[in-house]
Amino acid sequence: MKDYKKIILVVLVAILTLQTSFGQKRSTKKRLSDDERMEWWRDSKFGMFIHWGAYSIIGGERGTKIAGGGAEWAMDKLDYTIEDYEKFPKMFNPTMFDADAWVTMAKDAGMKYIVLTSKHHEGFGLWDSKVSDYDVMDTSPFKRDIIKELSEACKKQGIVFCFYYSIVDWHHPQAQGNLYPNYNISQHDDPSVVNPEFPEYYEKYMKPQVGELLKNYGDIGVVWFDGDWISDYTTEMGKDLYKYIRDIQPNTIVNNRVDKGRKGMEGMDAVGNFAGDFGTPEQEIPDTGIDTDWEACMTMNGSWGYKPSDNNWKSSKDLIQKLVDIVSKGGNFLLNIGPDGFGRFPSESIRRLKAMGEWTKKNGEAVYGASASPYKKPKWGRYTKKDNVIYAHVFDWPKDGLLKINKEIKVKKATVLTNPKTKLTTTATSRNVLVDVPMLAPDATVTVIKIELKK
Numbered sequence: 001m002k003d004y005k006k007i008i009l010v011v012l013v014a015i016l017t018l019q020t021s022f023g024q025k026r027s028t029k030k031r032l033s034d035d036e037r038m039e040w041w042r043d044s045k046f047g048m049f050i051h052w053g054a055y056s057i058i059g060g061e062r063g064t065k066i067a068g069g070g071a072e073w074a075m076d077k078l079d080y081t082i083e084d085y086e087k088f089p090k091m092f093n094p095t096m097f098d099a100d101a102w103v104t105m106a107k108d109a110g111m112k113y114i115v116l117t118s119k120h121h122e123g124f125g126l127w128d129s130k131v132s133d134y135d136v137m138d139t140s141p142f143k144r145d146i147i148k149e150l151s152e153a154c155k156k157q158g159i160v161f162c163f164y165y166s167i168v169d170w171h172h173p174q175a176q177g178n179l180y181p182n183y184n185i186s187q188h189d190d191p192s193v194v195n196p197e198f199p200e201y202y203e204k205y206m207k208p209q210v211g212e213l214l215k216n217y218g219d220i221g222v223v224w225f226d227g228d229w230i231s232d233y234t235t236e237m238g239k240d241l242y243k244y245i246r247d248i249q250p251n252t253i254v255n256n257r258v259d260k261g262r263k264g265m266e267g268m269d270a271v272g273n274f275a276g277d278f279g280t281p282e283q284e285i286p287d288t289g290i291d292t293d294w295e296a297c298m299t300m301n302g303s304w305g306y307k308p309s310d311n312n313w314k315s316s317k318d319l320i321q322k323l324v325d326i327v328s329k330g331g332n333f334l335l336n337i338g339p340d341g342f343g344r345f346p347s348e349s350i351r352r353l354k355a356m357g358e359w360t361k362k363n364g365e366a367v368y369g370a371s372a373s374p375y376k377k378p379k380w381g382r383y384t385k386k387d388n389v390i391y392a393h394v395f396d397w398p399k400d401g402l403l404k405i406n407k408e409i410k411v412k413k414a415t416v417l418t419n420p421k422t423k424l425t426t427t428a429t430s431r432n433v434l435v436d437v438p439m440l441a442p443d444a445t446v447t448v449i450k451i452e453l454k455k
């Protein structure tokens with residue numbers, strides 16, 4: 001080969017390697033600044049939470065009893081002893097699990113990252129852990145490393161892989177203190193129960209497990225902790241854990257629940273008090289945005305874990321409007337799926353993911369990489385913003401065909417986002433700017449009006 005051809009080839013290969021998918025932009029091992037490190041996450045806006053474990057077999061039911069609330073709490077709520085409960089991991093054989101299909105569903109919905117429960121409060125791990133036998137390789141007939149399969153499928157399809165890890169462990173003897181082996185005779189996460197051996201569980205079990213997940217499965221986007229409320233966990237452990245994670249993967253993002261007692265919107269505060277990298281309001285959207293990074297996590301029905309008795313599904317329209325609401329306030333939306341014990345997503349969830357995908361595919365420009373609204377929320381919907389553009393997301397279409405937007409908006413050009421050829425006429429009045437929109441809403445769920453601003 002001639003030299004110049006070689007050079008061209010090398011350059012081409014370099015470009016192709018650099019250009020890989022969204023998720024892999026982060027793969028550099030170089031320690032990024034906090035803003036650089038958070039960038040992919042801030043732009044992503046929409047992720048999938050997956051609650052999956054041995055509780056997915058139980059579905060929140062035991063005989064005639066149905067657990068109230070989240071079915072992932074079955075062990076606690078349905079009064080299983082540790083010994084009784086162990087039969088479920090032994091049964092765990094979700095042969096219909098298809099990592100690629102899961103990732104495709106997330107991707108088609110417009111989601112950019114996936115957070116899977118590596119170990120929930122029940123203590124059962126979905127990966128090949130060397131520090132524990134209570135995992136999918138040693139206790140279950142399934143013997144497939146779920147974290148490996150899902151993380152690889154994510155990488156292949158350009159989705160950022162992340163994991164949830166519960167600090168609470170209802171199975172580990174040293175996290176149970178003197179009640180062991182009778183978990184659930186009286187504990188039920190009673191804060192007065194102290195586990196003197198918890199520090200040992202932390203050092204010799206929990207931390208090594210988190211280490212395995214960070215060392216063996218490629219780049220991890222986010223580590224999402226939970227269960228920080230138990231009495232034995234301390235802020236010092238949280239700080240140690242946070243440092244441990246970033247020593248292994250300098251650019252990984254960690255949620256606020258790594259710090260003891262952190263809830264809701266609480267993230268790192270202005271004085272730099274430690275609280276992970278972002279706040280985690282749960283099942284609620286704050287009224288206005290605040291000046292920290294945050295991510296609202298939410299279920300589609302009322303349960304994180306698979307729960308067939310819960311038919312209280314939010315509508316697709318509601319979920320799309322929630323996504324817009326969150327983005328208009330500067331947050332991310334982590335929307336949950338509770339696959340069943342065979343490895344299937346509930347059909348109700350699949351339908352909602354599809355509807356969200358149809359909407360995000362057409363209107364993604366107004367969501368991904370967009371920032372919070374600079375204005376108070378309008379009566380008819382929400383605003384998002386990007387560079388020199390304001391997006392008006394209309395939930396309630398004006399009956400008179402005139403959309404009243406904020407009078408501070410200096411319109412250069414207004415269009416329906418999905419119909420860029422037709423320019424909409426605008427009129428400034430003393431109170432607001434009127435946008436002359438079609439009489440019928442082009443999209444009954446949320447129609448986006450794109451407003452380019454005068455410089």
Ligand code: JFZ
Nearest residue numbers: 070072073226262263264282297304
């Ligand atoms: C926890 C878990 O107990 C639950 O099963 C699920 O995994 C959920 C995502 O997280 O529940 C919480 C955790 C934190 C708060 C509320 C419920 N909180 O901060 O208010």
